[in-house]
Amino acid sequence: MGNSLVAFSKEHKELLEEHLKASVQTLNAPQIIKDSMLYSLEAGGKRIRPLLLFATLKAFGENTQKGLFTASAIEMLHTYSLIHDDLPSMDNDDLRRGMPTNHKVFGDAFAILAGDALLTYSFQLVTHTPSDLATAETKVKLIEELAKAAGAEGMVGGQVADINGEGKKLTIEELEYIHIHKTGKLLVFSVVAGAILANANHEKMELLASFANHLGLAFQIRDDILDLEGSEEKIGKRVGSDETNQKSTYPSLLTMEGAKLALNTQITKAKQALKETGLDTELLEEITDLVASRDH
Amino acid sequence: MGNSLVAFSKEHKELLEEHLKASVQTLNAPQIIKDSMLYSLEAGGKRIRPLLLFATLKAFGENTQKGLFTASAIEMLHTYSLIHDDLPSMDNDDLRRGMPTNHKVFGDAFAILAGDALLTYSFQLVTHTPSDLATAETKVKLIEELAKAAGAEGMVGGQVADINGEGKKLTIEELEYIHIHKTGKLLVFSVVAGAILANANHEKMELLASFANHLGLAFQIRDDILDLEGSEEKIGKRVGSDETNQKSTYPSLLTMEGAKLALNTQITKAKQALKETGLDTELLEEITDLVASRDH
Numbered sequence: 001m002g003n004s005l006v007a008f009s010k011e012h013k014e015l016l017e018e019h020l021k022a023s024v025q026t027l028n029a030p031q032i033i034k035d036s037m038l039y040s041l042e043a044g045g046k047r048i049r050p051l052l053l054f055a056t057l058k059a060f061g062e063n064t065q066k067g068l069f070t071a072s073a074i075e076m077l078h079t080y081s082l083i084h085d086d087l088p089s090m091d092n093d094d095l096r097r098g099m100p101t102n103h104k105v106f107g108d109a110f111a112i113l114a115g116d117a118l119l120t121y122s123f124q125l126v127t128h129t130p131s132d133l134a135t136a137e138t139k140v141k142l143i144e145e146l147a148k149a150a151g152a153e154g155m156v157g158g159q160v161a162d163i164n165g166e167g168k169k170l171t172i173e174e175l176e177y178i179h180i181h182k183t184g185k186l187l188v189f190s191v192v193a194g195a196i197l198a199n200a201n202h203e204k205m206e207l208l209a210s211f212a213n214h215l216g217l218a219f220q221i222r223d224d225i226l227d228l229e230g231s232e233e234k235i236g237k238r239v240g241s242d243e244t245n246q247k248s249t250y251p252s253l254l255t256m257e258g259a260k261l262a263l264n265t266q267i268t269k270a271k272q273a274l275k276e277t278g279l280d281t282e283l284l285e286e287i288t289d290l291v292a293s294r295d296h
Numbered sequence: 297m298g299n300s301l302v303a304f305s306k307e308h309k310e311l312l313e314e315h316l317k318a319s320v321q322t323l324n325a326p327q328i329i330k331d332s333m334l335y336s337l338e339a340g341g342k343r344i345r346p347l348l349l350f351a352t353l354k355a356f357g358e359n360t361q362k363g364l365f366t367a368s369a370i371e372m373l374h375t376y377s378l379i380h381d382d383l384p385s386m387d388n389d390d391l392r393r394g395m396p397t398n399h400k401v402f403g404d405a406f407a408i409l410a411g412d413a414l415l416t417y418s419f420q421l422v423t424h425t426p427s428d429l430a431t432a433e434t435k436v437k438l439i440e441e442l443a444k445a446a447g448a449e450g451m452v453g454g455q456v457a458d459i460n461g462e463g464k465k466l467t468i469e470e471l472e473y474i475h476i477h478k479t480g481k482l483l484v485f486s487v488v489a490g491a492i493l494a495n496a497n498h499e500k501m502e503l504l505a506s507f508a509n510h511l512g513l514a515f516q517i518r519d520d521i522l523d524l525e526g527s528e529e530k531i532g533k534r535v536g537s538d539e540t541n542q543k544s545t546y547p548s549l550l551t552m553e554g555a556k557l558a559l560n561t562q563i564t565k566a567k568q569a570l571k572e573t574g575l576d577t578e579l580l581e582e583i584t585d586l587v588a589s590r591d592h
Contacts, residue, residue, distance in 0.1 A: 029448035030456045037448070084412060089404030108385030109459055112408065116380060117448040119412065123419045124443035127436050136432035140423050143439055147420035152325035152333070152413040160326045163405055 005286040012054045012064065012071075013047050019072050023125065029117075036106040036114035037121075040079050043097055048219075048287070049074045049190040055283035056194025056208065066197045069129040070142055073122035074190055077150055080118035081186075083111050085159065122146070134197060141196050149189035158182025170248035176217065184216035191284075207277045211284070214270035219291050221263040224249035228256070230295060267292045301582040308350045308360065308367075309343050315368050319421065325413075332402040332410035333417075336375045339395055344515075344583070345370045345486040351579040352490025352504065362493045365425040366438055369418035370486055373446055376414035377482075379407050381455065418442070430493060437492050445485035454478025466544035472513065480512035487580075503573045507580070510566035515587050517559040520545035524552070526591060563588045 020041050024034055050071035054064045086093040086101040087108060093101050103111035126142050134142075148154055158181025165174060191212035195205045227242045228251055242249050250259035270288050274281045316337050320330050346367035350360045382389040382397040383404060389397050399407035422438050430438075444450055454477025461470060487508035491501045523538045524547055538545050546555035566584050570577045 027448050029453040030460065032460070033448050033453065033456045080412075084408055087408065089408065110456070112380055112383065112385065113452050113456055115412075116376075116415065117452045119415060120443050120447035120452065123439055124447065127440040127443070136436045139436050140432045143419055144423040147416050147423070151416035151420065152323050152329050156409050156413045156416065157325040157329065160329045160406070160409055164326065164328070 005283055005290070008055070008058070008283055009051055012051060015068065016047060016050045016071055016075065017042075019068055020075060023072055023121070027121075032106070032110060033114060033117055036102060036110045037118055039105060040083050040096075040102045040114065041076065041118075043099055045097065047075060048291075049078055049186060052187065052190040052212070052215075052284070052287065053194045055287060056191050057198060058283055059277070059279040059281045060194070060198035060200065061280065062194075062198045063133075066129075066133045067194060069125045070146075070193050070197065073125040073146065074186065074193070076118040076125065077122040077146070078186060080115040080122070081150075081155055081159075083115040083118070087111060090159075090163070119150070138196060138199075142193055145189055145192060145196065149185040154181055154185035155183075158185070165248065167246050168248070170253070172253050175248055175250070175253060179217060179220040180213065183220060184213055187216040187219070188212040204277050204279070207273050211270050211273035211277075214266045214273065215288055215291060218263055218266035218270060218288070221250045221259055221266065222291060222294060224251055225256070225259055225263070226295070263292065301579055301586070304351070304354070304579055305347055308347060311364065312343060312346045312367055312371065313338075315364055316371060319368060319417070323417075328402070328406060329410060329413055332398060332406045333414055335401060336379050336398045336410065337372065337414075339393055341393065343371060344587075345374055345482060348483065348486040348508070348511075348580070348583065349490045351583060352487050353494060354579055355573070355575040355577045356490070356494035356496065357576065358490075358494045359429075362425075362429045363490060365421045366442075366489050366493065367486075369421040369442065370482065370489070372414040372421065373418040373442070374482060376411040376418070377446075377451055377455075379411040379414070383407060386455075386459070415446070434492060434495075438489055441485055441488060441492065445481040450477055450481035451479075454481070461544065463542050464544070466549070468549050471544050471546070471549060475513060475516040476509065479516060480509055483512040483515070484508040500573050500575070503569050507566050507569040507573075510562045510569065511584055511587060514559055514562035514566060514584070517546045517555055517562065518587060518590060520547055521552070521555055521559070522591070559588065 021038065024037050024041065027034055050067075053067045053071045053074065057064045057067050082096060083102045085091050086096055087103055094104055095101060101111075102114060106114065123143055123146070126139055126146065129139060150156065152160075158178050161174070161178045162182055165178065170178075188209050191208045192205060195208050200208070224242065227249065228240060243252070250262060254262060267288060271285060274284055274288070317334065320333050320337065323330055346363075349363045349367045349370065353360045353363050378392060379398045381387050382392055383399055390400055391397060397407075398410060402410065419439055419442070422435055422442065425435060446452065448456075454474050457470070457474045458478055461474065466474075484505050487504045488501060491504050496504070520538065523545065524536060539548070546558060550558060563584060567581060570580055570584070
């Protein structure tokens with residue numbers, strides 16, 4: 001990680017995590033649901049989505065404070081998706097980042113409800129952005145795009161396709177559909193949200209969306225590679241679990257060499273799109289390098 | 297039902313149901329998730345929430361078309377809550393309105409995801425209200441209030457309290473907390489949304505919220521009474537199921553006579569609040585009478 005990204009990342013991660021915590025703690029709600037929401041919000045993670053939003057605002061020379069409420073909204077929405085995905089009737093995972101999953105601690109009912117509450121709260125948080133930092137028009141645009149990225153046409157659609165594809169050998173197109181929707185759409189929104197908050201024009205918005213789309217695919221390919229070549233300690237789950245679960249992955253469809261080539265192609269395309277924006281994209285480039293080389 | 301309500305209800309129910317159907321059918325999403333969403337949306341129901349919204353707009357002399365997107369949003373959000381509540385890890389219900397529940401038809405995973413997609417889409421739908429019918433400020437206000445009514449401080453909080461209270465003898469205050477949150481908040485929002493769309497002043501907004509709060513409690517008390525005195529055929533579930541499940545109800549806490557008295561008190565208070573608004577509340581009064589006397 002470059003020096004500029006290290007400092008930027010640390011500062012904004014702290015800002016975000018305080019905001020997430022305070023947002024839940026101030027809720028006038030039964031303690032158990034707040035505990036369940038906070039448990040998964042505080043389970044760590046790379047906070048890559050909020051970081052992308054903040055770094056995009058920085059690329060436009062904007063005050064990153066503008067994005068705090070939307071960044072928290074994105075992280076809450078991402079966290080809801082993990083909680084629901086881990087449920088016994090979905091992926092049935094007992095561990096997430098080396099810790100017991102939400103339903104193992106709070107039971108299935110409160111896990112479902114904590115996910116529902118986080119998803120709902122994420123839309124509310126966008127509306128709470130102070131009015132001197134975002135107009136009502138901006139908030140409506142953010143909410144519309146966030147819902148689209150998260151719903152049946154986005155993340156939920158990707159999860160549906162993922163479940164439908166279980167135990168089948170997928171084509172590369174089917175695998176990409178899953179990734180573009182299940183994880184890609186919210187990554188793209190994280191970057192696009194920065195552009196919306198910065199009042200970017202259509203061309204810059206499209207280039208940034210294209211950047212994020214390639215970055216998202218790179219992220220997934222790297223994930224599949226790590227599942228085979230990574231260190232269990234670092235990735236927090238058993239190496240080779242995709243193979244055991246007969247999951248179609250980039251290495252299984254393209255060979256390991258092909259997957260690494262595909263990773264490089266996505267990284268190159270991501271950086272090309274960034275360059276074409278003409279913005280000050282140093283931090284976004286560093287994040288891209290990080291995704292290409294991450295070991296967990 | 298009075299003649300004016302019969303015609304108003306029929307016309308707006310048709311309008312709403314067409315809009316719900318078209319909104320889902322046009323989604324660019326896997327067919328199975330659209331089928332699962334539509335199955336529960338089309339399972340019928342009284343559409344009391346959208347009707348309250350339309351009738352409130354009418355009380356202000358407003359074009360009811362203003363409320364169509366928000367009405368669909370409310371019905372989708374209500375439907376998501378039914379799908380998740382029926383899940384095996386929640387209330388574990390096999391039947392809803394005499395039909396198999398969503399997870400009995402589509403399985404638990406797609407039921408959870410259909411609920412997630414409906415919840416998410418409801419916020420998106422509010423943003424789709426044509427700009428000549430609602431300003432961006434109005435949409436932001438609607439989304440904020442909808443999220444508050446639905447989330448940890450509202451409906452989800454009520455469901456949490458309901459689960460926590462299972463098998464315990466509750467106080468009347470605890471029972472009211474559950475109802476005010478689990479079903480009351482969304483009913484109140486349905487009326488308040490009409491007031492927001494009509495640019496009502498603070499005083500009218502408060503009176504209408506008070507009306508809806510009393511109406512919501514009346515609705516629940518009537519529900520509890522019907523569970524003991526109703527006809528199985530009409531209510532679509534087994535009579536006495538609350539007793540079998542050791543659920544605290546108004547009749548069990550107040551006796552049947554006390555429950556009927558409480559129902560009358562809530563209806564009187566609801567009508568009093570309506571009267572104080574000085575609006576043309578004929579339809580809202582008829583809905584109130586309907587709630588007081590409904591047999592299913």
